[in-house]
Amino acid sequence: MIARALARGAPRPYRSAVARFLVTGGAGFIGSHVVEYLLRLREQVVVLDDLSSGRRENLAPLGERVQVVLGDVRDPAACAEAVRGADFVLHLAALTSVPRSVAEPAATFDVNATGTLRVLEAARAAKAKRVVLASSSSVYGDSAVSPKVETLPPNPLSPYAASKLAAEGLAQAWARSLGVPTIALRFFNVFGPRQDPKSQYAAVVPRFVTAMLSGGTPIVYGDGKQTRDFTYVENAVQALVLAVRQGVPGSVYNVAGGKATTVLDLLGMIAKAAGAKARAERQPARPGDILHSHADVAKARKELGFAPSVDVAEGIRRTVEWYRRETRPGVAPAGPATVAGPSAMAGPGGPQPTIEG
Numbered sequence: 001m002i003a004r005a006l007a008r009g010a011p012r013p014y015r016s017a018v019a020r021f022l023v024t025g026g027a028g029f030i031g032s033h034v035v036e037y038l039l040r041l042r043e044q045v046v047v048l049d050d051l052s053s054g055r056r057e058n059l060a061p062l063g064e065r066v067q068v069v070l071g072d073v074r075d076p077a078a079c080a081e082a083v084r085g086a087d088f089v090l091h092l093a094a095l096t097s098v099p100r101s102v103a104e105p106a107a108t109f110d111v112n113a114t115g116t117l118r119v120l121e122a123a124r125a126a127k128a129k130r131v132v133l134a135s136s137s138s139v140y141g142d143s144a145v146s147p148k149v150e151t152l153p154p155n156p157l158s159p160y161a162a163s164k165l166a167a168e169g170l171a172q173a174w175a176r177s178l179g180v181p182t183i184a185l186r187f188f189n190v191f192g193p194r195q196d197p198k199s200q201y202a203a204v205v206p207r208f209v210t211a212m213l214s215g216g217t218p219i220v221y222g223d224g225k226q227t228r229d230f231t232y233v234e235n236a237v238q239a240l241v242l243a244v245r246q247g248v249p250g251s252v253y254n255v256a257g258g259k260a261t262t263v264l265d266l267l268g269m270i271a272k273a274a275g276a277k278a279r280a281e282r283q284p285a286r287p288g289d290i291l292h293s294h295a296d297v298a299k300a301r302k303e304l305g306f307a308p309s310v311d312v313a314e315g316i317r318r319t320v321e322w323y324r325r326e327t328r329p330g331v332a333p334a335g336p337a338t339v340a341g342p343s344a345m346a347g348p349g350g351p352q353p354t355i356e357g
């Protein structure tokens with residue numbers, strides 16, 4: 001599907017010869033999927049990652065075809081080393097959790113905003129042809145307008161959202177004043193294989209999936225009627241590659257499946273795919289969580305040729321299958337991203353799954 005989308009439209013800026021990509025955060029969930037895809041296109045890929053939430057195992061199956069620079073995006077020397085010779089930069093490294101940002105606001109701003117500044121400066125010095133930045137739907141905050149369109153005034157609620165908005169602002173200014181062609185993609189709740197279910201800040205889909213596969217009870221914060229525009233990771237990868245190819249410098253684009261799903265409906269879909277009961281423990285809503293999030297993806301469709309190819313139900317089916325395979329008792333995790341075995345996951349005595357809401 002991605003190949004078909006890429007086959008359309010204007011010539012790719014990087015097809016005439018092998019291109020070199022720097023992927024910051026490339027050992028993480030979305031990053032490792034992008035790296036894998038770029039290698040399938042036979043591009044050269046360098047990853048800059050400090051492995052704070054990413055894992056070596058996410059890249060292990062790709063072997064020596066990917067060069068990993070272990071380092072921090074806040075470190076100018078690490079950025080300079082990683083970006084050397086790069087045609088394109090995909091900047092995904094970040095502290096990604098809303099609750100964590102409430103607990104650690106300064107650290108979140110430091111990595112997400114100052115880290116972006118360092119990456120932009122390194123890309124400028126290296127004369128990179130495009131920098132695509134992973135921003136977030138959280139910048140819309142609790143705006144009552146739905147679906148969210150890029151022209152809405154941003155309204156960040158959490159330190160995470162504020163840090164992402166700051167990063168977008170830097171990217172836009174570097175495009176307008178300093179000649180760095182930047183594009184920001186506002187991702188809406190991306191999910192899929194390799195998303196970490198174990199962190200105390202883990203996102204809702206891996207938490208629900210691993211809980212249900214191991215007989216645990218997921219926790220729903222609030223009434224469960226909050227909505228999210230869940231986006232299968234293959235759709236996010238498609239958008240990143242299309243943005244490199246034809247994103248308009250200085251622009252932001254929503255990237256989502258384009259459909260609102262309630263958390264309770266999500267629970268039902270996962271239960272069905274996992275063959276489990278759709279029951280959950282209720283807890284009060286959490287600070288910084290927003291109620292409704294649904295994207296208008298018309299701009300990305302029009303300017304990037306973005307066409308989400310995997311809907312939520314199919315994405316959930318694939319995701320559940322992946323976790324089921326990876327967590328089968330007695331089977332060593334074969335693919336990237338090991339996940340905990342059943343005994344380490346939710347269930348009596350184990351850590352309880354939560355929902356980002």
Ligand SMILES: NC(=O)c1ccc[n+]([C@@H]2O[C@H](COP(=O)([O-])OP(=O)(O)OC[C@H]3O[C@@H](n4cnc5c(N)ncnc54)[C@H](O)[C@@H]3O)[C@@H](O)[C@H]2O)c1
Nearest residue numbers: 025028029030050052053054072073093094134187189190
């Ligand atoms: N997953 C989603 O639903 C979602 C939604 C909106 C935006 N995003 C954005 O997409 C990007 C990727 O998110 P993800 O879900 O793959 O998260 P992830 O935690 O799996 O990946 C983040 C990666 O960044 C690395 N990293 C963190 N701090 C670093 C630092 N200081 N220096 C170098 N590397 C560092 C981590 O080790 C990890 O590999 C992030 O920028 C995130 O804010 C994700």
